[in-house]
Amino acid sequence: MSTTTDKQTQKNWNYYLLLEQKFLETRNYVEFREENSNTSSNGFGLLIMAIGAELDNFLKDFCEIPDNERKESNMGKYKDYLIKNYSEIKQETITVLDSEMNNLSPFENLEDGTLSWWKAYNNVKHDRNTHFLDANLTNTITILSALYLLEMKMFKKNYEAATDKEKIWDCPLNKSKLFTLKNWEFKCTSGSDLVVVKTGTANVSSAVPTKQ
Secondary structure, three states: OOOOOOHHHHHHHHHHHHHHHHHHHHHHOOOOEHHHOOOEOHHHHHHHHHHHHHHHHHHHHHOOOOHHHOOOOOHHHHHHHHHHHOHHHHOOOEEEOOOEOOOEOOOOOOOOOOOHHHHHHHHHHHOOOOOHHHOEHHHHHHHHHHHHHHHHHHHHHHHHHOOOOOOOOOOOOOOOOOEEEOOOOOOEEEOOOEEEEEEOOEEEEEEOOOOO
C-alpha cells in the first residue's frame, strides 16, 4: 500500500480544517451547549456563508456534476445523487467532541424536504438582516458537520476507487478536533505526525508531513 493520500481531497480537507478552527474560536464567546443552540451572531453568519459556499463547491465534485452543468447545480440535484448512491447518509451520526451538544445527523431529513441548515445558509446569504436569527450556533455547527461527513466520505470514495497498486489512505493526515464519526472503521488512523495503515493483522506506521 502506498503511503499517499489524494492530493485534491487533502487540499479540500485542509480548507475544512481552517473553517473548523474559525468555528472553534467562537467557543471563547459561546460555549457549545444545547442551551446556547439558538444564540445568533454576525460571527456565526460569516461562518455559515463561508461553510455553505465551500459545501456547494465540494458537492459539485462529490456528486460528479459535469462541467457544463456545474453553474446550474443546486441542492435538489445533490440530494438526488446522495439518495441514489449514499442513502445510508441519512442515518450516519456525528459526535461533537468535548462538548455538551447532542450528536448530529445533518442528512437525516434528506428525503423529507429542505435541509434546515441549508435553508439557513440561503437565508443568511440572501437576506441576512431579515434572517439574522438563522445565524445561530446550531445551524453553524450542523452545516459544518455536513461538510465534515462528506469530506470523510470522499476519502473513502477515493480509496475504494483506487487500484491495489495505487491504493491510497482512506482518512486525512490531520484529524478533526471537533467531530468524530460513530461506527466508522478506517484502514488507517490519522495522527499529528504519522498515519498507521492497517494491513491484515499488522499495522504499518509511516511518518508523513502534516503541513501541506
